Amino acid sequence: KRPAGAPDKSLARPVSKVGVVGAGLMAGQLALLFVRRLEVPVVLTDLDQERVDRGVGYVHGEIDKLLAKGRLRSDKANQLKALVTGSVDRSVFADADFVIEAVFEELQLKKTIFADLEKIIRPDAILATNTSSLSVTEMAADLEHPERVVGFHFFNPVAVLPLLEIIRADRTDDASLATAFAVGKKLKKSCVLVKDAPAFVVNRLLTRFLGEVSAAVDEGTPIPFADKALSSLGLPMPPFVLLQLVGLPVALHVAETMNRAYPDRFAVSSNLAKVVAAGKSSFYTWPEGKPVVDPEVEALV
Numbered sequence: 001k002r003p004a005g006a007p008d009k010s011l012a013r014p015v016s017k018v019g020v021v022g023a024g025l026m027a028g029q030l031a032l033l034f035v036r037r038l039e040v041p042v043v044l045t046d047l048d049q050e051r052v053d054r055g056v057g058y059v060h061g062e063i064d065k066l067l068a069k070g071r072l073r074s075d076k077a078n079q080l081k082a083l084v085t086g087s088v089d090r091s092v093f094a095d096a097d098f099v100i101e102a103v104f105e106e107l108q109l110k111k112t113i114f115a116d117l118e119k120i121i122r123p124d125a126i127l128a129t130n131t132s133s134l135s136v137t138e139m140a141a142d143l144e145h146p147e148r149v150v151g152f153h154f155f156n157p158v159a160v161l162p163l164l165e166i167i168r169a170d171r172t173d174d175a176s177l178a179t180a181f182a183v184g185k186k187l188k189k190s191c192v193l194v195k196d197a198p199a200f201v202v203n204r205l206l207t208r209f210l211g212e213v214s215a216a217v218d219e220g221t222p223i224p225f226a227d228k229a230l231s232s233l234g235l236p237m238p239p240f241v242l243l244q245l246v247g248l249p250v251a252l253h254v255a256e257t258m259n260r261a262y263p264d265r266f267a268v269s270s271n272l273a274k275v276v277a278a279g280k281s282s283f284y285t286w287p288e289g290k291p292v293v294d295p296e297v298e299a300l301v
């Protein structure tokens with residue numbers, strides 16, 4: 001059955017090579033998913049060889065873990081590893097059919113990357129963005145072929161969570177959207193078409209939720225108490241642990257985007273802003289795998 005809003009699947013173009021811009025954690029998770037489900041060459045790029053090697057190393061390491069768990073046979077694991085390569089030179093995307101960016105959440109950076117990619121990739125290759133909250137329409141605005149730009153928003157951990165928000169920008173055409181849905185289906189994700197609005201659908205709810213929990217902390221509830229209260233309600237993960245999984249700078253960035261878009265409804269949490277400014281990646285330290293509020297964080301919030 002065709003997902004709601006998906007164009008006729010006969011319009012979809014084949015995807016036999018994938019490019020991933022960025023080789024950070026999100027990009028690595030995407031590369032792993034694409035190679036596992038599509039079994040096509042997946043090439044990662046980043047600013048320097050060290051980052052590229054780390055990204056490729058992450059994917060290879062995750063494939064090894066799947067092998068150790070008995071989820072992959074060794075011939076398949078070797079085949080998948082050989083399909084994942086990296087380069088600092090984006091010209092490796094010249095014959096890619098689908099290129100997704102997963103770089104830092106900065107609109108101008110993403111626009112510059114898309115403009116640069118357009119000089120390299122074929123005019124009908126899909127340009128996808130894994131942005132958490134930025135306007136996909138704006139990202140495509142100055143391109144020669146804005147009709148091939150789609151939002152492809154995954155959720156952390158990418159290998160586990162089934163949801164994929166597919167975002168149709170103002171000028172995305174049916175063939176590109178059909179290709180996005182066909183890829184999403186092969187990735188075995190539950191694809192939902194969402195409007196290109198700030199933070200799409202899920203992150204606006206999540207931002208509101210995490211913002212309210214942070215406000216409770218600002219008002220005096222200690223972090224572990226807030227986490228215990230909400231995890232005892234049956235959530236899969238306590239909110240301040242979830243913030244660490246999402247990435248504190250990403251969470252702050254989404255909150256700032258929402259605050260700009262809807263100042264009357266979204267506040268930027270002061271404790272999150274302070275902790276990010278202090279360069280922390282978590283509210284907790286994890287001695288023996290148990291969460292203990294970081295004393296430096298305690299002093300800040």
Ligand code: 3HC
Pocket residue numbers: 131132154155156157158159160161203206236237242245246250251
């Ligand atoms: N990366 C990859 N795989 C992971 C993982 C991670 N970070 N964390 C857990 N897993 C895998 C485990 O390996 C395990 O796989 P297996 O069954 O093959 O061995 C499976 O997930 C289940 O893990 P566990 O049994 O250890 O733990 P849980 O059952 O508690 O599940 C969880 C862990 C799936 C992370 C769960 O706690 C959860 O769903 N948390 C909420 C996550 C969430 O809400 N994410 C959305 C964030 S918003 C976002 O990403 C959007 C962005 O734009 C901000």
